Amino acid sequence: MSESWKEKVSTPALVVDYDILQRNIKKMAEFTKNRGINLRPHVKTHKCPIIAHMQLAAGARGICVAKVSEAEVFAACGVNDILLANEVISPEKIQRVLNLNTFTRTMVIVDTKKNVEDLNQAASKRNVELEVLIDLNVGMDRSGVLPGDAALELAKLIEKSTHLKLHGLQAYEGHLMYIKDFDQKEAQTKACMKNVVETKELIEENGIDCNVITGGGTGTYNITGTYPGVTEIQPGSYIFQDHHYHSLVPDFDIALTVLTTVKNKPVKGIITLDMGLKAITIDKGNPEFKGYGRKVSLGALSEEHCQCTCSSKVELNIGDKIEAITAHICTTVNLYDFFHVIQNGEIIGIWDISARGMNV
Ligand SMILES: Cc1ncc(COP(=O)(O)O)c(C=O)c1O
Numbered sequence: 001m002s003e004s005w006k007e008k009v010s011t012p013a014l015v016v017d018y019d020i021l022q023r024n025i026k027k028m029a030e031f032t033k034n035r036g037i038n039l040r041p042h043v044k045t046h047k048c049p050i051i052a053h054m055q056l057a058a059g060a061r062g063i064c065v066a067k068v069s070e071a072e073v074f075a076a077c078g079v080n081d082i083l084l085a086n087e088v089i090s091p092e093k094i095q096r097v098l099n100l101n102t103f104t105r106t107m108v109i110v111d112t113k114k115n116v117e118d119l120n121q122a123a124s125k126r127n128v129e130l131e132v133l134i135d136l137n138v139g140m141d142r143s144g145v146l147p148g149d150a151a152l153e154l155a156k157l158i159e160k161s162t163h164l165k166l167h168g169l170q171a172y173e174g175h176l177m178y179i180k181d182f183d184q185k186e187a188q189t190k191a192c193m194k195n196v197v198e199t200k201e202l203i204e205e206n207g208i209d210c211n212v213i214t215g216g217g218t219g220t221y222n223i224t225g226t227y228p229g230v231t232e233i234q235p236g237s238y239i240f241q242d243h244h245y246h247s248l249v250p251d252f253d254i255a256l257t258v259l260t261t262v263k264n265k266p267v268k269g270i271i272t273l274d275m276g277l278k279a280i281t282i283d284k285g286n287p288e289f290k291g292y293g294r295k296v297s298l299g300a301l302s303e304e305h306c307q308c309t310c311s312s313k314v315e316l317n318i319g320d321k322i323e324a325i326t327a328h329i330c331t332t333v334n335l336y337d338f339f340h341v342i343q344n345g346e347i348i349g350i351w352d353i354s355a356r357g358m359n360v
């Protein structure tokens with residue numbers, strides 16, 4: 001494929017391979033369709049309304065977001081089925097969620113009685129019915145109530161609440177996503193989901209409707225997504241992948257790179273790229289360089305510069321542009337305002353990352 005498009009892009013820049021993106025979208029959509037479950041992609045990975053609409057057009061039921069401000073961006077762009085997979089605690093954010101519910105479905109998750117009471121009180125004042133899911137702590141210890149009786153107690157309180165409706169259970173097993181050994185990951189994920197399904201049954205035995213079990217991510221999509229009783233999965237990273245995730249889940253290809261320019265060759269064996277910490281994140285490891293394997297590797301990263309060591313076989317000159325593959329896609333995307341979208345060697349789109357920085 002011609003690489004002349006690189007000349008038209010000022011660096012550092014995020015570059016999306018359109019065909020790979022479409023393949024990833026289609027593959028996950030077909031996986032869920034074939035298993036008769038819903039797909040609710042987590043859009044914190046791309047933060048881009050155009051991509052959310054591509055996922056919905058391919059069959060996704062709705063989207064997941066992490067923040068109220070993200071929900072507002074996607075609602076404003078016409079997405080009408082949103083799960084805010086996070087507790088909303090503060091009064092002003094509760095008002096924002098209720099406001100969204102006057103024109104678009106925006107569900108939230110809960111894990112304390114106080115939060116259930118606060119949500120119900122605020123919803124009744126606004127005369128809005130709010131759908132909630134009970135957040136189960138399935139082992140990650142980040143949030144949620146324990147499966148079993150604690151969840152049942154919360155379900156009973158929701159059932160009594162005049163303006164809340166229990167939609168189901170949120171069960172995100174984030175602590176299992178990066179387990180290297182598949183059999184081990186499968187055994188642990190199944191053990192989690194067994195508790196979740198039993199909790200749903202317990203709630204239903206007590207006469208309370210609880211229709212949905214949602215959870216899973218890219219690392220467990222094909223385990224959680226095939227567990228009997230799970231009705232929905234919410235993967236995010238599969239859309240672009242990063243090299244960390246790709247090494248564990250090669251089913252989805254890497255669709256996004258950071259285009260960067262060789263700016264300096266200060267000494268033999270070192271090149272300096274215009275891609276510093278403000279252009280790529282390293283919280284999950286160092287970037288890799290497309291097409292260079294171990295021949296180019298990161299030495300030092302400062303705010304605006306990336307010093308790399310190069311093997312003597314590498315011929316890179318000042319002005320050359322190369323593509324870096326991040327180890328963590330979600331945090332890297334959040335550094336940019338738009339994607340350059342490439343197909344057949346042409347730039348076919350400049351897509352706004354409208355929810356970039358929406359962390360409130
Ligand atoms: C609640 C929730 N669901 C789903 C996901 C998606 O995970 P992944 O990007 O691993 O697919 C995340 C990731 O942080 C999450 O927090």
